[in-house]
Amino acid sequence: MGMDGVNGDGAQGAVAGDLRIGVFVCHCGGNISDIVNVETVVRQAAELPGVAVSTGHMFCCSDPGQAAIEQQIREQRLNRVIVAACSPSLHELTFRRAVARAGLNPYLFEHINIREHVSWVVEDKEQATRKAFRLIRAAVARAAHLAPLTKRRIQIHPSVLVIGGGIAGLTAARDLAARGIRVTIVESNPFLGGRLAQLYRIYPTGQRAREILDPLIRQVAADPLITVYTNAQLESSTGVIGDFRTTVRLTPRGVTEDCPDPQAAIDSCPEECVDQFNLGLSKRMAIYKPYDGCYPDLPAIDWRNCTKCGACFQACGGRGIQLDDQPQFVEIQSGAIIIAVGLNTYGPRHGEYGYGQYPEVITLAQMNRLLDPEGPTKGRLLVNGRTVRSVGFLHCVGSLQREGIHRPMADGKLNMYCSRVCCTTTMHTAEQVRERFPGVHVYDFHEDIRTYGRRHESYYDHVCEQGVAFIRFDPMRPPAVEADPKGEAALVVRTVDRLTAGEEIEVPVDLLVLATGLVARDMTRLIDLYRCSVGADRFLMEVHPKLRPVELAASGLFLAGSVQGPMDIGESTAAAAAAAAKASALISTGTIEMDPFVAEVREDRCSGCRICLNACPFSAITRNEEFARAEVNPAVCLGCGTCVATCPCNAIQQYGFSDEQIKAEVAALLAEKPEYGPGWQPRIVAFLCYWCSYTGADNAGTARLKYPANADIVKVMCSGRIDPELITSAFSWGADGVMVLGCHIGDCHYTSGNHKTMVRMPLVRRLLAQFGIEPERFRHEWVSAAEGEKFSRLVKEMTEQVRALGPLNWPSHLDAVGVGHGHDLEPWGEEQTCQITAD
Amino acid sequence: MAEIKQEYDGLVLGAGIAGMQAALDLAGQGFDVLLVERAPSIGGVMVGLNKVFPTLDCSSCICTPRMAEVAHHERITLLTYTELKHLERTARGFSVTLVKKPRYVVEEDCIGCAKCELACNVVVPHEFDYGLGAHAAVYIPHGNAIPQVAVLDPQYCMFDGACARACPTDCIDFTQQPEEINVQAGAVILATGLKLVPLDVKKEYGGGKYVNVMNPLAMERLQSPNGPYGHVMRPSDGKIPRSIAYVQCAGSRDKSIGVPYCSRICCMYALKQGIMIRQHLPETEVTIYHMDIRAFGKGYEQFYRRAVGEGIRVVKAKVARITEEPNKDLKLRVELIDEGGRVAEIRHDLVVLSQGVIPGWKPDGAAPVRIDEDGFFLIPEMAARPANSSHEGVFVAGVATGPKDIPDAIVEAGAAAMEAAMYLGRSQARAGGVQ
């Protein structure tokens, strides 16, 4: 991976030479100028330090408006541009592009919003004009600290690593290869296919699972762009988006292509062991193939059960059998990684509904093997050699667990979630039983029937028509299973049927099928390697369930299929294709461009305290152990600025939102000397996160909700960037009140930036109280993008509250204390008065 | 309106969350996409929702950034207020005929200032608020609309020219006519979204005549901070409801009206709306009458339990009939299943019918895709290729292929984009193009 610097030619500082700022104030065809006196504002702005041009325009965003800005930049050699117009969400990009066309770095541009935040919300024209000028003055002050920035460009290695060779991994790999992208599949088992290979018929199409799987595997195996490693376990990983390096350990297969007669090798093996593929319903040898037509079509040795007796070696004349191979390691370079390791089925504990206790109690997955004509019973419904006359299905085994009823899992947590696929699978299986074995009675014990998906309900309908008996149990009193005391059937299920008003019933069944839920695999390795996070359900957690359902928090890592939660086959393939689409987009661009507003650590100031590592929602910060300091990976940083507010040494800065810039802005908002007396206007600084609260303020504007002109908005990307120091600065510079508004908890554009705000602000409130600042002067609230009404109400309330309290006027307080404005006295060398004299 | 080219790699029909995502995922892979939306703004159903389950994030907070991304994407061309007239395969892909409806506003000149709206003297029921709110006869679709451009509804116009007089950019154009647009597209993604089962088929629930029997999307608007009332109130008289009933499967799992399937989202939105109501109006009782609670998705069961914990009454029952009292209260005749089928009559201030989900658009010959017996697009290989329609080169995403929640719609949109990209790659390779 290569990355261009954030700053063109490392130019971090100001543009060489004097500041030449251009201020362009939009009339917006009266939308602004009907309320704001644009002429006054333009005239006042012209007198601000550094301003070379100050002018108004009817429509800045129009072609002539943009042309006028470009012309002024060229003719007046402007090196900073400010446009005061509508919301930046509408036209910031428009003006940035215009500035760039005129040959100026587009980040030397500052957009301020005097329409949605001023003219549309302030009724009093004089107040509106003053507020507009304050905002422009603040922008001018901020502009002095702007630096030319360039977008980050990250090069992407044109290949993808797919972890997992089940339906999701295979689908993703096939799709990517179809887009001409090189793919490596890493599967930990010796054979591809995952759980799908074990299924018999799948809903909602009723197809044989292998009708889907086999052609897919053939396609993947034949594709020259796809490399497959089976028996391959993840060993270690380094790198970030664009350039991941994953080391994989290849466990020897024991059998090579040279083997002249693999079947003879299998037949010669004396070591019989449990056949995992048939879920323990049959046996196989220690050298084995799970089923005919598996891929690779070459047996593998199960090292846990192999005694290395050499029988297979001899059966093959010593060719193609390698009993003493050592593991090999390969490093796989990739620009992106798709994680598709799938899930496990819940294994009932011994005695749970008679499982393990009675051979007639099996799981739904085992039932699927029994129904398979190629399965352990060749498709006959036999248990213990006995023909089955009645079957019971019991739902929610290992799912929807409840405290006090179910025993927690090994990690102490209950599986509270619904496993999503079991209801429909049960209906589908019951349907097959009724169709293939019409004499067999079927009972269904359920809490709810959740046949949610397309065509799922029709299975439910069918089995109802086919005479399956439904019994609804109370989850707080789950059914009990025991051997049938009368000996009529193998078992009896005792339960209360809520459908018949709580009648206690006993249902004799020859076979009880537990509709076992789905559980996450052990994710420890993935967490170690890729810093993935898991939810309370132990499945991997996507970065945002709505917006980015197939992405992990760290860029370049994608999720495909049921590694993320229970899914059926169609859902898994859809998720796999969606993940492939993300990876394909990443690879096909070759490089990605990202906003330059990243954080950067000043090495000479960082003490390596590691606190920022806790702050970053994206793990973009690591600690360089050699130099004991933090480093921001600009390829991973998304620019929320939460670390900047966190660093207790101010050793981290964010491009575009440095302390210097924000403080200059705040100071300029408060620069005007307030007029005390009857016309006194409270001065309130409002720090707003861009994604929710700023948009909420825009929303108040578009809805023309009027509120007082007293709250001046300072924009940051995330409320996590709002350093408590900014709040005390604002007060000490004369603010009468401060507001901090961010996205609601859970809505943060940066996942958890606002969690930091949630902790800091109450602490700030306590500090302020100790300094004697009334709690009404500081307000911290969550405002969403839709809550324009709330925003306007908050400003109204805040203004009224502060007005009632009167001026805070901290500068005069500091004067009274005797420290002036908190800065040093006159420079050394000037006359110092002194009363003590020599005798 | 952006410059419309002659040819696009992909055409995406429908700019709800699925269509937007499909367009982004296709454009992200380097293809030029034309995104067509029949409403005056993109965003679909999602942008009008209050919160989304189970995380309770603000819907517009997560939808509007995506809308902005679509609008600013250099490979996506947006065509709003436009409908598909015809789509057919040709040797070179698809020949597409679109009809752009007249906005009577010049899109590129309108600055979204709403001066026309404020000047207009007529108010009209607002479709975005399901008729509960109003807009002027010329109006900006809503606060978060993209594009922020006015549209004039000629049905109610009084022709006094107030809008044109107020417009600072002289962009009201009374001469506009429906405009036919012909483009070529290499592949097509249909993301045409949903409608709800019309109320009139449920005669036993009033057939749409009872003013306080409301549709769940309208309830969503009532709960939204930018909704028509700003509060949850009942439409008959503005009363803050003290008891609200949700009748589940009102038009789902009902063969008699041709909707035998489960609409998949109703359980969750009923629980979600219940939680939101209880948060704002802790004294208001919420009762959900249901057949099964289908909380099947990630975090859904936990959400269900939370809702019950917050005092929402979840009652397994069949609602046989709703009748309206003179004061517009509603009386529900209910068969309580867990009480052995006891029949009770229960009064509520407001009833939300969890109306079933049906396809938002039918091709009716406009596009060569087959419809399945459930009314949604036929998917020949539902397990292996869930985004492929019956017609080569036409892909489908979102609720157009069956009811689904937002994450599933987004995932499927990604899948449709991937399928379309693969198809485009193949056809470009056949045509000898560089790929």
Next chain:
Amino acid sequence: MPDNGRLKIGVYWAASCGGCDVSVFEIGFRILDLLQIADVVFWPCAADFKYADVAAYPDAYIDVCLFNGGIRNTEQEEVARLLRKKSRTLVAYGACAADGGIPALANLSSREALFQFAYHDSPSTENPGGVEPQVKTDTPFGQLEIPDFYSAVLRLKDVVSVDYEIPGCPPQADRVWEVIQAVAGGAVPANNGALRVGCTLKSVCDECPLEKRLVKITQFRRHHEFRPEPGWCLLEQGQPCMGPATRGGCGALCLKAGMRCEGCYGPPVEVTDQGTAITGAIGALLDAQNEKRAGELIGQIPDPAGTFYRFSMASSHMKARR
């Protein structure tokens, strides 16, 4: 006064505990080396000098004046101005002179509240007449004048310009010796920037040997409430350690002895307000998923301002209670 070419040294004690004066002796036998090259020309604590003696010196006569303590009353300000005039290099020596130090914690109370407590309410006060000190009091022997008490403790640089500041409560002896050597060697000219010396550019964490485990804080506890696990970061264990937001240079002395850092070296080099700096950091460290939990955890810090600004109140943005 003849200039014998030797270094002239002055030391003064304003609003502080006197520990700084003692700390000068902590350089140990090195003080003998110092006296080889230097004359002490003013050090009320160690030798008998009067203000008038100092006033009689020519301006800039004192080469280096170590001024410890903040400015609490008129006398201290006057002496500060005098010493400024008579010193070539004026050094704010120690936390009190540099950042207000412990005495500036009184800035959280008003002058009136302090007097009320000290002269009326405190349990040890016996003041039936309710008398409070007056600046001028008429006595049979004439008018008596005592210094006027300011409403807040100020830093030395709030009243005169300062060349250097050596933070610490007290400054660490090795750092002091380094500074003295530099001054003696002529390497330290008058700076006029209140430049901090005798400290590092990093925070105490840089010198702290305790291990960070990157775990979140689940509970705040005071030192007497539990036995911290040795070798493990005290902040992570729930003690409000100021190390991250405190200028380094002390060698993490307290932490090495198992005590949390109280912040005596003042804010780090890029920071002006020590309390908000640690507030920002704590924001990222709490194990709180919701507002209620966050509130509970924060509530466990008994006196945030007193804890976070223990030594730097006079340097904070707010400086004093309103």
Next chain:
Amino acid sequence: MSEIKRNWREDLKIFRERMGGVTQERKDWQKEQRDYSKAISGVLEKGARTVPEIAEASGLPSDKILWHLMAMKKYGKIAEAGRSGDYFRYELKGGQS
């Protein structure tokens, strides 16, 4: 932004013709709107009222009162003025109440 000057007055005449002019339907709708807003304003001139109170005082159906009231509220003619039991009260904006 285009720089064409439109002759909208002429265009409007043609548009009006094309749309069938001011039909009875349009007139009825405008009349309803006018009647309701007049009735609502009339009642609220006497002070803040709830929807049922306005309906009672004006003799008009409360659901339509609510709809028109909300339209007036949206366009800034009416404001909410606290609550009275299970109903919100509304008042005229601009101090007429």
